Amino acid sequence: MNLSHLKMMITVANLGSLQKTAEQLNRTQSAVSMALKKLEENAGFALFNRDGYRLELTEQGQHFLRQAEEVVRQQQRLQSLATQLKHGAEPLLTLCYDHTCDSKLWVPSIQHIQQQYPTTELHVDGESQMRALKRIDNGSADLALCPWLPLFRQYGDFETLPVAPxxxxxxxxxxxxxxxxxxxxxxxxxxxxxxxxxxxxxxxxxxxxxxxxxxxxxxxxxxxxxxxxxxxxxxxxxxxxxxxxxxxxxxxxxxxxxxxxxxxxxxLEIHLVRSANRTLGPAANAIWESFA
The missing domain is CATH 3.40.190.10 (Periplasmic binding protein-like II)
Structure with missing residues (x-):
């Protein structure tokens, strides 16, 4: 099964629309429709119920979706790991924090990276309105510090560590x-x-x-x-x-x-947050382990 087809199927399941999926993935609607058709041919059963206005997963499709999401996550982790093995320590490491947090929490980590990974360039970005979490989810930051509520997990596949009250x-x-x-x-x-x-x-x-x-x-x-x-x-x-x-x-x-x-x-608690879908490089992993 084609990974790009699995990703299209996951997006359709989230948006419930071929047109919205095509717009988000910058594909034609016919390409998305063909990908779903090929997936269903390979699987041997219908993934979506097409009777209503919104595409809804069939019962078999719901089981298929869970495994498809895991396959895509594993591919993302493998790609991330390959990049780290190829390049060694990250050339750039982006740390984020919500402005409601004390930025001094990053100081020991910055000192450690300067000493142990002097060729890694550090970006430390302050964000408001929980944009730090959004940046972890979209991959534009490696680690973030932010106030944490369990309900935040529904907005991304996060792993967290409590670090401060x-x-x-x-x-x-x-x-x-x-x-x-x-x-x-x-x-x-x-x-x-x-x-x-x-x-x-x-x-x-x-x-x-x-x-x-x-x-x-x-x-x-x-x-x-x-x-x-x-x-x-x-x-x-x-x-x-x-x-x-x-x-x-x-x-x-x-x-x-x-x-x-x-x-x-x-x-509440301030948590250190990373994406569960990407493998941290050596410098980012050193920071994670120091907080752990």
Whole structure:
């Protein structure tokens, strides 16, 4: 069976449309249709039910799809391994981190790579709205640090390691609190104040649905440092990583909001993330092992 045909079949299963698959893979619709026909001829049964508007897998097709995905993953791993064996240490290693994380977590890794793999060029990229995860999924980054929720696994084939605690806290500036006349004591109080909230994440998660926080007025930002500056300037209240707000909290410029029955703190973990479909090179693998 042809690997490209398997990849087409997987894409059709995800999109449910020959036309959308053709557009995504830069093929003609007839080429995709022919690939499916050849696969079904080789398999000896129908992979898709074509009666409805959207192509749906048959029961046999569902079993076939799982094995097809594994074959494609194995091919990707083998290709990645061949590249590493051919070239040795990576000429370029791209490390990503979400801006909500402390970038200093990369420092020991960078020092190690400079000493052990001096010919490997390092790119360290900060990203917002969980784009770091998206870059791991599309192969434009080798490793990423980001806050982790189990539901992220549905957006890519990831392997992760927990590396540090991650805490979110609800804060308001002292200046805004004085202007309001009191510390917010209820959800109703929060409704009367603007909320500084992140924009929806790049990986398709609606934060409004997840956080369910009260506010009639919203200022949406796409980067946590901008959110912090606006919080400090008294433009509203919001949820922010505690390590970013820590100095301002200690100096009394920001105050944590505590309302009975309302979320005050969220405790998660920062994870190191890699793709399960690619084999890490020596330098990236050394970083992974150091965190493990």
């Amino acid at each position: 991650f805490e979110l806290t609800v804060v308001i500036s002292t200046a805004l609190m004085k202007e309001f006349g009191r510390m917010p004591q209820s959800r109703q109080d929060l409704l009367e104040l603007p909320m500084l909230v992140p924009q929806n994440l790049e990986i398709g998660i609606n934060l409004d649905a997840v956080l369910r926080l009260p506010s009639q007025q919203r200022i949406r930002v796409n980067e946590v440092n901008t959110q912090f500056e606006l919080l400090m300037a008294g433009f509203g209240w919001g949820i922010i990583p505690k390590h970013i707000a820590l100095d301002a909290l200690e100096q009394g410029k920001l105050v944590e909001i505590s309302i009975p029955g309302f979320v005050q703190q969220v405790r």
